[in-house]
Amino acid sequence: MAKGAKINVKDKVDDNVCDLSLCELKEVPVKEIASFKRVNVLDLSSNLLMSLGKNFITLTRLVKLDLSKNQIKFLPDDFGLLRNLRHLDLYDNQLEHLPLSFGDLTNLRYLDLKGNPLTPALAKIVGINMTMKDCQDSAKRTVKFMSDMQIEAIKAKEQYRLEILQKQMANGKEMDEDNTTSSNNGEQQSKTKKNKKTKSKKKNANGSEVSNKSGAAATSLMTSNDNITIAKTNKSKKSANGVIKGSSSSSSSTAFTSLMIFLLMVAFNVVLIYMIMFKNPEIAEKLVESIPHQYRDWILTKTEIFRLRVTDWITQFRTPPEEH
Numbered sequence: 001m002a003k004g005a006k007i008n009v010k011d012k013v014d015d016n017v018c019d020l021s022l023c024e025l026k027e028v029p030v031k032e033i034a035s036f037k038r039v040n041v042l043d044l045s046s047n048l049l050m051s052l053g054k055n056f057i058t059l060t061r062l063v064k065l066d067l068s069k070n071q072i073k074f075l076p077d078d079f080g081l082l083r084n085l086r087h088l089d090l091y092d093n094q095l096e097h098l099p100l101s102f103g104d105l106t107n108l109r110y111l112d113l114k115g116n117p118l119t120p121a122l123a124k125i126v127g128i129n130m131t132m133k134d135c136q137d138s139a140k141r142t143v144k145f146m147s148d149m150q151i152e153a154i155k156a157k158e159q160y161r162l163e164i165l166q167k168q169m170a171n172g173k174e175m176d177e178d179n180t181t182s183s184n185n186g187e188q189q190s191k192t193k194k195n196k197k198t199k200s201k202k203k204n205a206n207g208s209e210v211s212n213k214s215g216a217a218a219t220s221l222m223t224s225n226d227n228i229t230i231a232k233t234n235k236s237k238k239s240a241n242g243v244i245k246g247s248s249s250s251s252s253s254t255a256f257t258s259l260m261i262f263l264l265m266v267a268f269n270v271v272l273i274y275m276i277m278f279k280n281p282e283i284a285e286k287l288v289e290s291i292p293h294q295y296r297d298w299i300l301t302k303t304e305i306f307r308l309r310v311t312d313w314i315t316q317f318r319t320p321p322e323e324h
Contacts (some may be wrong), residue, residue: 010031017041021066024048032053037061045069045089057081068092068112080104088139091115091129098122103147111139 009032012019018039020029025047027039033039041064049070057078065082068091080101085108090114125145129135291299 009036014038017043019043021045021047026050028056030058034058040064040084042066050094052076054220063087065089066227074103076102083107086110088112096122098142100146100150100153103143103145105143108139108143110135111142113138113142117124189265227280 007020007023007025007029009018009020010027012023013036016038018036018041019031021043022045025044026049026087028044030053040061042059042062045065045068047070047100047212049067049072051072052067053072054076057076061084062082063084064087065085066089068089070093072090072093072095074095075098077099078101079099080103082105083104085105087106087110088105089110091112095113096119097118110132112135113124113126116130118126122142122145125141126138127134127141129138177295186250
């Protein structure tokens, strides 16, 4: 048959069977097939079909469907509406996945998916469809697997919706809290402004009364204030001179005492080191053991140098001048 030739579906129908195989079809004549209400077996094998079209799921009376030896890459998403299907042949196509609705084909008893580039997970479920028994077992496993996947997808959608609702509720609560806090802050600010206004009015009224009373007494106090300020300036000058003298004497005394304390501490340390190093070496060893390991070597070297210098100085001091 030449490509593009119009097919008379009526000539292809025999009782309940519609045989459209080897017709080089690129589209399924769904409307013409659906017009024959008795047709429940459809053979579309060995054509050029790449898809079944959107209206294919209207053929809900189909019991047996042969789509082998085509180029079909995907089935319709609602393919599961063909719930009366018992025999499905998809041999030698380009299918990688099956729609989730495939799990609704609970009446399916035969499934052949040989020669399709299925994903590894789906191919493992489908198995090797070599015999009739293999195709029957494949139909059961595949329908069950796709129904489980469908349930998991529904649960995932519900969980996603719940998460969105929870986020919306949380955002709504935050907005309500922000609005309430802002309204409370506004009320408090308005109250504080009103209180400030009332207080300022009272102060102005009291201030006006006080100013009227103080205006009369101000003139009488002017002369006395002048005398008091003169006396205060004289006293401040005297106190300033006294403070300067006292500060200079106190600074000299503190410097002298600090010098004496420093000299006493140096003498005490020298005596203590001498007593520990030369009179009681056991105490020195205990002190060395209490020092951390990372600082012990440095301190021992320094103390040993100091001890050698002191012993050298003492020997020089004790020997008479003739021996020098």
